[in-house]
Amino acid sequence: MKAPFPRSIECEQKLDLCAERMILNWGPAHPATHGTLRVILTLEGETIAKCDTEIGYLHRGLEKLAEDWTYNQCVNISDRINYCSVFINNVGWHQACEKLFGIRVPPRATYLRTILSEIARIADHMVCLGPNCVDIGVLTPFWYTWNLRELAYDLLEFVTGARMTTAFTRVGGLAADAPAGFEERVKQEFLPEVYRVMDELDSLLSKNRIFNDRTRGVGALSQEEAVSYGWTGPCLRACGVAYDVRVANPYLAYGDMDFDVPVGEHGDTYDRFFVRVEECRQSARIIEQAFSKLPDGPVNADDKRVVLPAKGDVYGHIEGLIHHFEIVMFGPRAPVGAICYDSVEGANGELGFTIVSNGTNKPYRMHVRSPCFHVFSALPRLVTGRLLADLPAVVASLNIIAGELDL
Amino acid sequence: MGVKQIHRPPQNAWERLYVFEIARGLGITLKHALLSWFKPGHMPTYEYPEVKRPLAERFRGRHRIRKREDGSPLCVACYCCQTVCPPQCIDITAEESDDPAVMKRPREFKINLLRCIFCGMCVEACPRDAIYMSHDYELADRTREQLQLGLDDLLENQDNDEGEG
Numbered sequence: 360m361k362a363p364f365p366r367s368i369e370c371e372q373k374l375d376l377c378a379e380r381m382i383l384n385w386g387p388a389h390p391a392t393h394g395t396l397r398v399i400l401t402l403e404g405e406t407i408a409k410c411d412t413e414i415g416y417l418h419r420g421l422e423k424l425a426e427d428w429t430y431n432q433c434v435n436i437s438d439r440i441n442y443c444s445v446f447i448n449n450v451g452w453h454q455a456c457e458k459l460f461g462i463r464v465p466p467r468a469t470y471l472r473t474i475l476s477e478i479a480r481i482a483d484h485m486v487c488l489g490p491n492c493v494d495i496g497v498l499t500p501f502w503y504t505w506n507l508r509e510l511a512y513d514l515l516e517f518v519t520g521a522r523m524t525t526a527f528t529r530v531g532g533l534a535a536d537a538p539a540g541f542e543e544r545v546k547q548e549f550l551p552e553v554y555r556v557m558d559e560l561d562s563l564l565s566k567n568r569i570f571n572d573r574t575r576g577v578g579a580l581s582q583e584e585a586v587s588y589g590w591t592g593p594c595l596r597a598c599g600v601a602y603d604v605r606v607a608n609p610y611l612a613y614g615d616m617d618f619d620v621p622v623g624e625h626g627d628t629y630d631r632f633f634v635r636v637e638e639c640r641q642s643a644r645i646i647e648q649a650f651s652k653l654p655d656g657p658v659n660a661d662d663k664r665v666v667l668p669a670k671g672d673v674y675g676h677i678e679g680l681i682h683h684f685e686i687v688m689f690g691p692r693a694p695v696g697a698i699c700y701d702s703v704e705g706a707n708g709e710l711g712f713t714i715v716s717n718g719t720n721k722p723y724r725m726h727v728r729s730p731c732f733h734v735f736s737a738l739p740r741l742v743t744g745r746l747l748a749d750l751p752a753v754v755a756s757l758n759i760i761a762g763e764l765d766l
Numbered sequence: 767m768g769v770k771q772i773h774r775p776p777q778n779a780w781e782r783l784y785v786f787e788i789a790r791g792l793g794i795t796l797k798h799a800l801l802s803w804f805k806p807g808h809m810p811t812y813e814y815p816e817v818k819r820p821l822a823e824r825f826r827g828r829h830r831i832r833k834r835e836d837g838s839p840l841c842v843a844c845y846c847c848q849t850v851c852p853p854q855c856i857d858i859t860a861e862e863s864d865d866p867a868v869m870k871r872p873r874e875f876k877i878n879l880l881r882c883i884f885c886g887m888c889v890e891a892c893p894r895d896a897i898y899m900s901h902d903y904e905l906a907d908r909t910r911e912q913l914q915l916g917l918d919d920l921l922e923n924q925d926n927d928e929g930e931g
Contacts, residue, residue: 432852435885499795506810513822520824520899526885534890538824563791568784571777601769619770633772641770673893680893687846687891 380408383747387416391494391751394761398738398750405747410739418765425725429690430456430530433722437712438524440727441763444483444706446475446515449528454610455701455712456530459693460665466612468532468658473612474545474649475518475527476703477642481553482511483706484593484635487758488560491632494751495573500563507556510549517544530691531666532659542650553643557636565633578741578753579627588740589733592708594757597634598626604704611703615652616645628756635758665691690720700728707731707758731763821901826884828902829877831920832895838865839921840896843872847888847897855881856888875920879905879913 385391385398392398395416401409421436428436430453437448450472457464464472489504512522518537519525527534564570580588585598595602603620605613621637623630659666667686672679695718702711708730715724734757741757742750781787801808812819821827832840843860861873888897897920907913 428852432850432887435852435883438885499791503798509810516825517822518824520822520826520886521884524883524885526887534886535824559794563794566777566781566787567791568777568782568787575774597772619768621770621772623772623774625774629774630772637770637772667890670895674895683893684844684846687850 385750387413391754392761393490393755393759394764396735396759396761396764398754400747400750402747407742407745407747407750410742410750412735412738414735414761414764416765417761421766422725422727425722427721429720430693430722431690433725434526434528435524436725438526439762440729440766441483441705441707441710441731441760442523443486443760444479445523445525446472446479446519446527447483447703447705448710449525450476450611451701451703451705451710452712453528453530454703455699455714456693458701459697459699459714459716460530460691461694462531462660462662462665464532464660465657466654467536467656468660469611470649470653471533471537471658472528473616474646474653475515475525476611477645477649478511478514478545478549480642480706481639482508482515483758484639485511485556487706487755488632488635491628491752491755492564492570494755495570497564497567497570500560503556503559507552510552514541514545514549517541529659529666531662532657536658542653545646546650550643550646553639557640560636561633571629573749573752574629574632574756575627576625577628577745577749578631578756579625580737580741581626584737584740585626588737590708590737591730591733592705593634593638594631594734595708596621597623597630599624604702604709608702610701612649612652613645616648618645618648628752631756692720693718693722702728705730707734707760707763727766729763729766731758731760735759735764821903825901825903826886826899828879828900828905829882829888829897829915829920830900831875831897831917833921839872839875839917840894841872841875842868842894842896843870843875844893846891846893850887850891852885852887853881853883855879872917875917877915877920879915880910 381402383400383402385400387395387397397413397416399411399413400407419439421439425433425436434449434452437452438445440448485504485508489501489508492498492500515525516522518541519527580598582598582600585595586600590598591602599622601620601622604610606620618641621634621641623634663682665686668679668682673683693716695716697716698713700711700713702709709728710730711728713726713728714722717723738754738757741753834840843858845858848856848858855878857874857876858872859874860870863869863871884899886899889899905913
């Protein structure tokens with residue numbers, strides 16, 4: 360497809376538009392940055408000649424803070440990493456903790472974690488797709504995706520008590536079982552809407568010429584380069600690499616689920632958009648299957664060292680009260696000198712937690728392998744030589760979450 | 767478990783003409799607009815503050831402390847919530863109780879709402895089910911001091927909300 364306007368530096372040089380280079384600061388507080396990040400652009404006319412990125416505007420010292428909090432309290436740190444799909448971070452953190460403690464989570468808890476993770480993934484993709492449309496100049500799909508996100512957050516609030524900062528997992532399981540009526544609400548209100556909104560996005564945008572002109576071939580990256588930048592998640596799959604942690608290393612209940620991994624072929628903004636659309640459909644499929652196989656039983660492991668006793672025991676028995684005080688006051692203790700890494704498929708890619716333990720109730724060191732950091736590192740490569748207007752489209756389609764960049 | 771390829775057919779002349787696809791898109795938009803106007807319950811927005819969003823039963827809002835039948839706080843000043851609170855926003859001072867059946871009671875129970883992250887861990891940690899989180903979420907105030915809750919603030923207005931039990 361031939362662009363109707365000059366796109367390369369050579370073209371603009373012929374037109375003598377680049378007599379003087381201009382420095383433009385994009386961010387740190389610009390609505391299209393979706394967070395606080397700064398991109399320093401050197402423009403020649405409207406073409407980006409050089410792109411420098413600067414992060415650190417949302418640095419909160421979360422990894423250092425984790426050294427001061429117990430393993431259960433740290434779930435609040437994971438709430439603030441990728442604040443659009445919080446429940447996946449909760450699961451990631453406590454899955455790494457459970458690997459460290461050597462605890463097996465009961466099946467009902469793994470299935471509920473799977474369901475809530477997929478709801479959070481759909482919410483995150485909606486937060487990516489809607490504003491991506493707005494940045495390209497299409498406002499309408501934004502409202503439809505935002506309605507779906509609202510439904511997803513309502514469900515998360517129904518189960519966890521909070522829309523965004525859920526803080527719902529604990530070492531060994533969940534803070535509580537899902538309330539009655541959860542399955543009906545998801546199946547009646549949420550899943551039909553997911554399929555409907557995805558079909559609408561498809562029919563609104565996939566054949567729209569303006570959307571195609573703005574996204575096809577924009578911000579494309581080859582498979583090899585994507586892998587060398589450390590990309591994971593939908594961005595990598597859009598480049599054609601079928602790598603998904605849920606398939607490569609089936610955690611939770613993903614081993615029992617039947618779902619497809621969507622892959623693109625060109626690795627451009629268009630592919631990233633529609634890979635996410637297809638992923639939402641697959642997430643809905645996973646939720647349906649998980650409900651059909653959802654077992655009964657407890658949601659916490661039967662391990663008195665780490666799991667709070669039932670409230671009835673705390674109120675009625677001295678033994679339960681002692682266990683309750685022990686866990687509340689000191690928290691579960693990890694084995695001495697253990698290092699462990701575990702990862703989940705976050706909405707943006709492989710979200711990994713490394714924990715070093717020194718035998719106390721707090722991590723000695725915690726490190727987060729955040730997917731956004733690796734994806735964002737390729738931004739200068741994607742936009743150099745392109746037009747300024749392509750930059751918001753590319754940044755939005757990469758789904759840069761500043762909380763994940765900086766920690 | 768398979769791989770699903772996202773296909774990208776080249777745009778045909780009809781689609782490249784732009785107008786027809788736009789008209790089809792406008793049809794979808796118009797359908798939504800008509801549904802919002804004429805179908806009751808389809809409008810996804812609320813006319814806040816006149817109409818408030820129904821909250822989930824587990825919603826975590828501002829804290830309250832339950833009372834005994836005589837009106838004194840159910841809290842026994844065990845310091846569990848203060849210990850477990852991740853941002854350390856709870857500050858309890860204990861004293862001996864007049865009631866011989868109760869050993870300790872809080873003389874002061876301060877919650878700094880400016881620091882609170884509403885994680886609900888204090889509720890989970892309470893061995894007497896005394897502290898709970900209400901559905902009160904409109905927490906703006908004029909000064910910082912007004913957001914430091916004391917024992918009296920935590921005990922008032924209990925009849926209006928049904929918090930997590």
